[in-house]
Amino acid sequence: MLRRPLLSFLHSVPAGQMDSAHRSESFRGSPLIELESLLNRLDAKKIFGRRAALHVDLGCGDGSFLCALAQRIPEKNFLGIERLLGRFRSAAVKVANIRNVRVLRMESSYVVRYLLPPRSVETFYLLFPDPWPKRRHWRRRFVTPDLLRAISQALVQGGTLLVATDHVSYLEKIKEIAQTNLDLAIVDPASVDLPQSKFARVFQQKGVAIHWLELRNVSPVR
Numbered sequence: 001m002l003r004r005p006l007l008s009f010l011h012s013v014p015a016g017q018m019d020s021a022h023r024s025e026s027f028r029g030s031p032l033i034e035l036e037s038l039l040n041r042l043d044a045k046k047i048f049g050r051r052a053a054l055h056v057d058l059g060c061g062d063g064s065f066l067c068a069l070a071q072r073i074p075e076k077n078f079l080g081i082e083r084l085l086g087r088f089r090s091a092a093v094k095v096a097n098i099r100n101v102r103v104l105r106m107e108s109s110y111v112v113r114y115l116l117p118p119r120s121v122e123t124f125y126l127l128f129p130d131p132w133p134k135r136r137h138w139r140r141r142f143v144t145p146d147l148l149r150a151i152s153q154a155l156v157q158g159g160t161l162l163v164a165t166d167h168v169s170y171l172e173k174i175k176e177i178a179q180t181n182l183d184l185a186i187v188d189p190a191s192v193d194l195p196q197s198k199f200a201r202v203f204q205q206k207g208v209a210i211h212w213l214e215l216r217n218v219s220p221v222r
């Protein structure tokens, strides 16, 4: 039972890349992550074949933002998490030839809570999380007090979570939750200069305003 997410991950790899998913000698150059267990923390040095600051895109969709940013900052490591098979497949194809990106098909909250080592992530991106606008669906929203606590524990000191949304009331709710977390400070994201994600492009074409929120880990080193 514990192996199922790994199997579904491998099955979801496009046919031309299945081979490299199983060959350990090509692991360093493969964009596919082989989990040894669902209980061990991810070993970024092993996964990327080097030590570098880690950036994580939660719900990376088709991977266009992840890949554009990874190419812009080749000295950092980028991990994309996506749970939907079709979008994960699109991302897996895009990342295939970019050395500093890996993708994992999994529930983001599981990765944040259980797989990322404490103080290991320089930046999390949460771009256009599903807003679930109907009140009776709010419990499906990704951002909860528990999740923000897990994010703050996974962030290095001074590391940030960048959120983008078109949905003002969800943004306000996230701010409200952040204000109850003493390890996170709301900072001015005025200088956001990032590639456009697929959803950002769609919203821009429709003339919909995009709102940004940046939360910084201000917890002291313990």
Ligand SMILES: C[S@@+](CC[C@H](N)C(=O)[O-])C[C@H]1O[C@@H](n2cnc3c(N)ncnc32)[C@H](O)[C@@H]1O
Residues within 6 Å of the ligand: 058, 059, 060, 061, 062, 065, 081, 082, 083, 084, 087, 106, 107, 108, 109, 126, 127, 128, 129, 130, 142, 197, 198, 199, 200
């Ligand atoms: C609105 S889309 C935004 C995609 C991308 N970030 C962008 O800006 O183009 C939200 C994405 O998050 C993914 N997602 C939502 N909740 C997730 C979760 N708990 N774990 C992993 N992926 C999730 C969805 O499948 C979807 O691809």
